[in-house]
Amino acid sequence: MMFARLPRPPRALVRGVVYAGALAAAVVLAACASPPSRFYTLGADAAASAAPVSASTAAPTWLIEVAPIDVPPQVAKNQLVVQTGPTQVKVLEEERWASLPGDEIRRALSTSLTQQLRTIDVYGTAHPDATPVYRVSMNVQRFESWPGSHALMDAVWSVRAVRSNAVMTCRSVVSEPVGGGYDALVEGHRRALAQISAQIASAVQAMAAAPRSTTDGSSGKGASAVVPACPSAPATTAAAGG
Numbered sequence: 001m002m003f004a005r006l007p008r009p010p011r012a013l014v015r016g017v018v019y020a021g022a023l024a025a026a027v028v029l030a031a032c033a034s035p036p037s038r039f040y041t042l043g044a045d046a047a048a049s050a051a052p053v054s055a056s057t058a059a060p061t062w063l064i065e066v067a068p069i070d071v072p073p074q075v076a077k078n079q080l081v082v083q084t085g086p087t088q089v090k091v092l093e094e095e096r097w098a099s100l101p102g103d104e105i106r107r108a109l110s111t112s113l114t115q116q117l118r119t120i121d122v123y124g125t126a127h128p129d130a131t132p133v134y135r136v137s138m139n140v141q142r143f144e145s146w147p148g149s150h151a152l153m154d155a156v157w158s159v160r161a162v163r164s165n166a167v168m169t170c171r172s173v174v175s176e177p178v179g180g181g182y183d184a185l186v187e188g189h190r191r192a193l194a195q196i197s198a199q200i201a202s203a204v205q206a207m208a209a210a211p212r213s214t215t216d217g218s219s220g221k222g223a224s225a226v227v228p229a230c231p232s233a234p235a236t237t238a239a240a241g242g
Contacts, residue, residue, distance in 0.1 A: 042193060062131060077101075132161065136204070142154035147180065
């Protein structure tokens with residue numbers, strides 16, 4: 001039996017079919033690709049809300065150390081974690097913190113305190129032994145983001161006079177109402193942190209102003225002081241779901 005030989009398709013037609021297939025595949029891959037991530041930070045507004053530092057080169061009369069900050073494990077990740085109910089959360093893959101939340105909080109708190117108190121954060125840095133240092137520690141027990149409702153920070157913090165037994169331990173619970181969108185949520189956390197920062201700044205000032213006595217007749221080691229009461233708690237806003 002004889003078979004007729006079919007004519008070969010022109011090369012240009014073959015190239016056109018291959019090109020069209022590759023283009024279609026690229027379109028499909030682009031459609032399946034993840035949308036670009038957006039990154040948020042707590043630092044900008046906290047710094048802007050503080051008083052500007054003068055250009056003076058005089059050494060501050062006392063220093064601060066802002067220690068690393070702990071946050072709840074469920075929010076200790078780069079992705080924003082939002083509440084969808086009292087016992088449910090949602091992890092947002094495309095909405096992310098510029099750094100881990102504990103680092104964001106520490107950096108913003110350090111910037112705000114150094115500007116409010118006109119001093120220097122010397123954590124991890126050598127400093128003169130003769131200059132009083134106040135160590136600020138914070139444990140964030142709740143860091144909740146309720147879209148369209150409120151942003152809540154519940155933190156236990158302390159101010160301790162280094163080389164002294166004087167320590168003030170306080171708690172701040174701040175709930176800030178927010179509008180829709182993730183920008184509003186981040187802004188709510190900035191406002192909450194600004195309130196806590198102002199309370200901590202008042203605590204450092206009170207510790208620095210407290211009268212001191214010494215147990216060994218010197219002016220440094222063995223110093224003790226009357227620990228002032230915690231500053232007035234920042235005003236909180238009641239919100240459903242928290």
